[in-house]
Amino acid sequence: MTQVFKDDRTYILGDPELEFIGSKQKLAQWRYRKFGPAWISIGRKIIYLGRDLNSWLEENRTVPKRHLDHNPCMPIKSTDNNSQ
Numbered sequence: 226m227t228q229v230f231k232d233d234r235t236y237i238l239g240d241p242e243l244e245f246i247g248s249k250q251k252l253a254q255w256r257y258r259k260f261g262p263a264w265i266s267i268g269r270k271i272i273y274l275g276r277d278l279n280s281w282l283e284e285n286r287t288v289p290k291r292h293l294d295h296n297p298c299m300p301i302k303s304t305d306n307n308s309q
Contacts, residue, residue, distance in 0.1 A: 229282055230275040238271050246278065 229245065236242055238249050246252065246262065255261030256271070262281035265272040 227283065227286075228279055230278040232276040232279060234275040236273045236275065236278065243273065246282075 230236065230242065238252065243249075243252065247255070252261065252271075256264060262273055263277040265274070
């Protein structure tokens with residue numbers, strides 16, 4: 226698992242590290258829609274735990290399913306000997 230954030234640290238809105246995930250406005254939209262990393266609300270203060278941020282990043286990680294032996298932008302050359 227990739228550790229982008231320190232697991233034992235808390236992050237509050239305005240911390241520059243959170244900009245890696247999104248702007249304050251984007252994070253606010255996600256909280257409103259109940260999307261994004263888990264958060265803790267204490268009054269009007271929003272806190273993110275480092276381990277929750279890392280977990281959310283890992284859950285949203287995309288792994289390619291297969292390796293292409295050719296450039297996907299180029300047509301595949303036919304191996305048919307009859308085509309001339």
